[in-house]
Amino acid sequence: MSKTPTPPRPTPSPALTRRGAATRARIIATAADLIHAHGAERTSLDDVMEAGGFSKSQLYHYFSDKNALVLEVIRFQTERVLAAQDPHLGTLDSLYALKRWRDALLAINAAGGTAGCPLGSLASEVSNDFETARLDCAAGFAKWSGLLELGFARMQARGEIGPFADPHTLGIAVLSAVQGGLLLAKTARSAEPLRVALDMAIAEVARHTTTGAA
Template identity: 30%
Template sequence: MAKGELTRQRIIEAAAPIFNRRGFSGCSMQDVMDATGLEKGGLYRHFSSKEELAAEALKFALSRSVRTRTDDLGHIDSSLEKLRFAVKRFVETPSIMPGGCPLMNAAIDSDDGNPVLRQLARDAFLAWKARLSAIIEAGIQRGEIRENTKPLSVANTIIATLEGALMMSRIEDTQEPLVDAQAAIGNVLDGISSEAGKLVA
């Protein structure tokens, strides 16, 4: 990696936690300058605007968050166990990025109409749904999950339950909502298991 690319990456990594904690409006280029030790000209040599830097910082934060929560699923054979593991990791693993979950923060922060950040948050939600749906579809194909299961519906339920519980957990300063969410999602997964279908039949 060339020196300029290294500097650009260093700026992104320094800016990501600032934007994640303070939001787009609450973070200034001066804050980034203070964190990196660069002058304004040094920043604008790599980024044409605050908007561009914020977008790159969000992409970095989201990639780190996703990697932390979705890595190491390949060693788990069962689709249902993969889902349980992913939920467990979400509940038990704190955000690697200072300021909490970048996806939740970006979704709230971009609600004021910032189209670039809003699109990045939307894309991240869609990618998360796609990953969960793919696991569920694989489970259906392998006979582990009931055939009448709607992958996207289950994925939406998992994400909405986890993100809602995370917001409550942060506001109430307790893990209890997340623990309850994990149990509720566990019940959903029990219900779509092909074994549950046999018992009902």
């Protein structure tokens, strides 16, 4: 991404027609796939138009410039990444459920060809030069770690992890392990780093389990 000052948040546009909303969604999804494959810097608006069969007037009707589209891609990827983990994140309430979520993540990574995390890849590329994008990526990660935190809070309420464990800290730690594991898995073209990172993260959570739960 080229360096740019933080732009103001766009004024909400009037309600779209069903057809308009569908076209806008297709533009975002097309851009998301291209950016994940080639990076934001190497993906131009012309690339998006060519890949999706969109006209220039269509694209600029919904997005003022490339930065506006990138911001929507960040939100789209956040929701897509979290949706792929359903229902495991939403029902996280035990060490057993945490291990099932781990298995689901490994399966998702394998199905994607160890291509890394769409949100993590975006964050590493845009955070230095595009402040609004950095904030949106941070919000996406906060939403993800927040779901983990809620799961650990449920485990604590059930008495599976002790009262001195901090669900917020555990959520950040586990997500950090996920992101590091995904990056190494992408680089190595192997799921092994992600498996190791997840197992170590779960072992840390298990360290906080009560005697009865363990």
